[in-house]
Amino acid sequence: MRITISQTDYESILDHARKNLPEEACGLVAGQDLSDGTRAINKVYLLTNIDHTNEHFSIDPKDQLKAIKDMRANGLKPLGNWHSHPESPSRPSEEDKRLANDSNASYLILSLMDQNKPVLNAFHVETVDGEKVVRKEELIIV
Amino acid sequence: MTIIVAGEKKEVEDGLNVAKLIELEKVETPEYVTVSVNEEFIDNGAFESYILKEGDEIEFLYFMGGGER
Numbered sequence: 185m186r187i188t189i190s191q192t193d194y195e196s197i198l199d200h201a202r203k204n205l206p207e208e209a210c211g212l213v214a215g216q217d218l219s220d221g222t223r224a225i226n227k228v229y230l231l232t233n234i235d236h237t238n239e240h241f242s243i244d245p246k247d248q249l250k251a252i253k254d255m256r257a258n259g260l261k262p263l264g265n266w267h268s269h270p271e272s273p274s275r276p277s278e279e280d281k282r283l284a285n286d287s288n289a290s291y292l293i294l295s296l297m298d299q300n301k302p303v304l305n306a307f308h309v310e311t312v313d314g315e316k317v318v319r320k321e322e323l324i325i326v
Numbered sequence: 327m328t329i330i331v332a333g334e335k336k337e338v339e340d341g342l343n344v345a346k347l348i349e350l351e352k353v354e355t356p357e358y359v360t361v362s363v364n365e366e367f368i369d370n371g372a373f374e375s376y377i378l379k380e381g382d383e384i385e386f387l388y389f390m391g392g393g394e395r
Contacts, residue, residue, distance in 0.1 A: 212390070245389075272394040
């Protein structure tokens with residue numbers, strides 16, 4: 185799948201992730217699935233990592249509920265989540281895969297391993313025959 | 327009775343509990359889902375005993391977590 189995100193939204197994610205170092209940062213993404221198959225991110229939500237560690241994140245369900253209601257009020261669809269990897273590459277860890285349970289979601293991972301060269305990728309994760317299968321999605325910053 | 331599930335009105339039988347609604351809605355991997363009713367979070371252990379009422383607003387929230395290690 186092709187996913188688009190605006191430069192402004194990308195920078196919002198990057199700023200939030202940098203401000204939260206050394207902890208992982210997280211949030212949600214919302215937008216629309218377009219008729220040409222592209223998934224357009226129109227809004228990003230910068231939420232609190234209630235784990236407050238550099239190696240794990242959990243989104244506060246209360247924040248999540250508030251964000252879902254905001255999406256609905258603005259005609260946006262929940263498209264997935266994002267989180268940062270302060271010290272590792274932009275790819276799903278075993279823990280990321282274990283906890284990726286929505287096959288309709290896009291999972292965005294921002295690596296700040298090299299803080300001068302942040303890397304943001306998007307992934308689709310689904311369970312096939314009991315195994316988590318990861319596919320990288322085409323993410324375009326527009 | 328009419329309830330609102332993820333923002334959409336649905337007609338369901340009276341006396342429906344949360345566990346049955348999860349089944350009816352074909353929620354994927356329900357063990358990772360948090361349920362709120364009228365913005366109150368329901369304990370997973372109470373899904374069978376929580377009986378829904380006319381006009382209840384229900385949301386299914388996937389646990390969102392992970393980590394680099």
